[in-house]
Amino acid sequence: MLEQNQYTEDNIRSLDWKEHIRMRPGMYIGKLGDGSSPDDGIYILLKEVLDNSIDEFVMGSGKTIEVTVKDKTVTVRDYGRGIPLGKVVDVVSKMNTGGKYDSKAFKKSVGLNGVGTKAVNALSTYFRVESVRDNQQKAAEFSGGKITLDEDVIDTTKRKGTKVSFIADETIFKNYKYRNEYIIKMLKNYCYLNTGLTIIYNGEKYHSDNGLKDLLGENINEEDRIYPIIHLKDEDIELAITHSKTQYSEEYYSFVNGQNTTQGGTHLSAFREAIVKTVKEFYGKSFEAADIRKSIVSAISVKVEEPVFESQTKTKLGSTDMGPNLPTVRTFINDFVKTRFDNFLHRNPEVAEALLKKILQAERERKELSGIRKIARERAKKASLHNKKLRDCRVHLTDTKNSRSLESTLFITEGDSASGSITKSRDVNTQAVFSLRGKPLNSYGMSKKIVYENEEFNLLQAALNIEEDMENLRYNNIVIATDADVDGMHIRLLLITFFLQFFPELIKEGHLYILQTPLFRVRNKKETIYCYSEEERRAAINKLTGKPEITRFKGLGEISPDEFKFFIGEDIRLDPIMLDSATSIQKLLEFYMGKNTPDRQEFIINNLKVELDVLEE
Template sequence: MTEETKYTEDNIRSLDWKEHIRMRPGMYIGKLGDGSTADDGIYILLKEVLDNSIDEFVMGSGKTIEVSVQNQKVIVRDYGRGIPLGKVVDVVSKMNTGGKYDTRAFKKSVGLNGVGTKAVNALSSSFRVESTRDGKSKSVDFEQGNLVNEEILDETSRRRGTKVTFIPDEAIFKNFKYRNEYIEKMLKNYVYLNPGLTIMFNGEKFYSENGLKDLLGDSITKDDQLYPIIHLRGNDIEVALTHSKSQYSEEYHSFVNGQNTSQGGTHLLAFREALVKTIREYYGKNYEAADIRKSVVAAISIKVMEPIFESQTKTKLGSTDMGGDLPTVRTYINDFLKTQLDNFLHKNQETAEKLHRKILQAERERKELSGIRKLAKDRAKKSSLHNKKLRDCRIHLGDSKKERYLESTLFITEGDSASGSITKSRDVNTQAVFSLKGKPLNSYGLSKKIVYENEEFNLLQAALNIEESIADLRYNNIVIATDADVDGMHIRLLLITFFLQFFPELIKENHLYILQTPLFRVRNKKETIYCYSETERKQAVTKLTGKAEITRFKGLGEISPDEFKHFIGEDIRLDPVMLDKEMSIEELLSFYMGKNTPDRQEFIIDNLKVELDLIEESSL
């Protein structure tokens, strides 16, 4: 018998809890990443620890949570009840151990399965928990999930509660960096969903009095609200909604038990359906669902007994029941909107009239566009058969039951040579490529009609599957991959303008990025270093003793597929495109691609946070 075909008891082994987490981290925290995207693992680690502190607040213990993130060290301190001292080690190192199995204590909790803090512990190079209660304190220290120290204080004047300190393990999260923008958004969601809770983050205070109404107020400016935000509350449900004057597509923020379900699920489907049904019944007209929901900006939060999510990262609700004696999620949401929204519209005639006019306007626009839309769809169907623009991948964002769905990425490239290099070196499972002919159209100030008339934009919209809303978005990451020169920068601006003009929620929801590619290759006979800036080039030359060969990459097409795979693999560097919270989209666009040319570049760099030195890059 050959070595390959032996199969004995020696081939069978059981991993202990920490080994399994470290070997298969994706099963517990989604993808790894380096912190450049909002769903990277380092933010899930923070969220798992925070969820426990939030649950304490929900149970009536501790109104303040303190969060500190300095470089790679994270500290979360709450003033809740504190972990029972005899169970501190078990709670953070024994699978299927936790207080949330006792539904008397945690009826509608966020973290449910006793896995969260164990995953953080196993994936951290150092992990420390301090619990204080009844005048006593216990602290435990772990390294990569291994217990290294345990201390008990029989007397302490510390306030009760729990303090967790951890550093993600660089062996697993390579070259990672926490971005405050992502953390701030996460913390804002926590306070919107828990009015009365104060979170201090690096000294800055986050607090909300009006829940989801405050969330929408931060998402859409007053000037862009068609009517004042409708805010409805009930047992286990909260809804806020308005319509945008300028935005074309639908935008939703959905939550279950305080968890941001960025991929929606049964509750969001039920809400969209109930909204249409209630409005049709109120006006007594069978309006098209798309006309009613066009430009809607809404948030919904529900609380469910023992919810079932479609993954450990809890981004999509799978439950169909509210739990206990309550009806299905669909019936519950439908009954709530039918009563509450209908009552609101009867009592607020001015809002009802504005909403009615908006629906009629959407109906007119849809009919005007119907002919050109049909032509565009026919063209897209034909193109999809022989579309050389899109080279698709196998796993998409909607495949939430597949382990790598969060890695689904569409690279938008310029020209055949660049798209050829990426196509040959990409991961065909999770990376797709869309190739532009040249500079795309400047869409500033143009109507949605142009998206259908312009073949390139129409095919891009079809590839992303975002015509009606981003609920069916096919790729989690949309990455603009252009040359690091003035032309490449201009193409970036034109593409960002397109997304800002027609699909701003893609940027709001952190789906749009710019690919960093190296400017230099520095090598000797033993080692090759790729450098992304002049500073890195100088460091590489110093590091490589002897005479180093330096190559300056002028365009993506110059980088061979064998080299390109290093830049779009696990060491990929992405810069998120973020909206400045002080600026409205209309103001950004008018400076961005309007006639105010002298101020434009300076304004973009100040206000559109593409975390990249565009000036340095374009002048090199």
């Protein structure tokens, strides 16, 4: 008879805080990633350290924060009060230790759980903290959360404050690199939310005098606004509102206690509802909510006591109340919008008239679309029962309580062979595949009608679930996976045109990527190296002894499913599609997809890169 496994006290193991964070990093910082996505772990580490410096500014200490990122070393220096010297080691290495439990000091802080800097410490190969108070300095260094240097308190002439430096662990964050665009966007948001704060990043200064008005000003060009930005604020709330002349969908920037809640939450739902209610009452008309909010570009920031978020990375607010014994978030936002927005419209009749025209235009367009939308929906309903275009995954971005929701990815592929390879090698939990048939339509200059008339666009919109708004977007990452040849490049451009034309926030919010696939495979009998550039190919040839076999991949269809799993697994390489905030989407589309052929030809000739395939024999 087989002996049964014994279940005794010996089977139960208690992990200390360092081991737990290193074993389950996703619980603390969301997804890991390599830095190609704005919500990758390396940016969360920076944010966790920065939040402490921001809290010092909020408490009235230190108007300047210096941030430097050099290679992989990140340093944050503030001029706040400095950590009490006797607690420097505990604050960064003992769980549930921090100054934010005294709710008088940090009533409306973001990082209330005392985990932030401990997670950074545990996930770094090098972590140093220095605190200066009363002309004295205390410093300590750690590796993987374990203390390696505990310096004595020394006298110093340095200005008071705290300085933290860290290098994220490359065994946890594979092949990572920081992208300036994401860091700058994060730092600008901190400045918009904390007027009077100056952040110096690698020598460049960022500052805002007008808060969310500046944020909207940076994200929607003046000539694209139907009316000037409306800016309303009070002690615990700030709003900025305008409508776009050219954009179809709604666009929101939402924040709670200085945290960018990219997935919205109770405050954003309340704001969207309050705008509709106030507008209906102001004009005395029962407009459709979608007509009022169509093309709105706005920002909301609220301060909530003891906020409850739906995940550790705090991207969606779950709190229903503004704080203990305070009104609900919904009531508070509704009352503020009803009073202040309504007053603004009464005092600014030219804005009220422009808004009314926009709503009536949206109503006309919706009625024109309603017939074709109904037909498209019926067609999509039938198609979805046996829709061969979408091979879905199990976890979606809307599953906020699932720790893998941020990994949800939709690959848009072209051709059966590429779709087949990705489908067979994907992670069915988090990776879905949408197959295109040939080249998509060039949607430049077309109206929203085309999204419903074109079966592929309609099914893609349905797969993403973004017909009404971005709130129910099903995938965090939308990845265009096409061949790197001329046809593949053209398909990429057509898809990017579609998203820019009808759903630009997908790009603005950092959801759209191009999949990098290897150009070469270099191997000998012992090792295989996949190379993404000529330099990597040369390095691989030098590394592998003898005469390695070199294969040039011409297209995705040539890569077998067994090999493909290496390119879409933990070592996936993605190129984010980014939109410069100063760029007008209309001008961009006009240049690349319009009828200005001579200008475009000149651009292509001036920027043409000829790549020669020099394969060494």
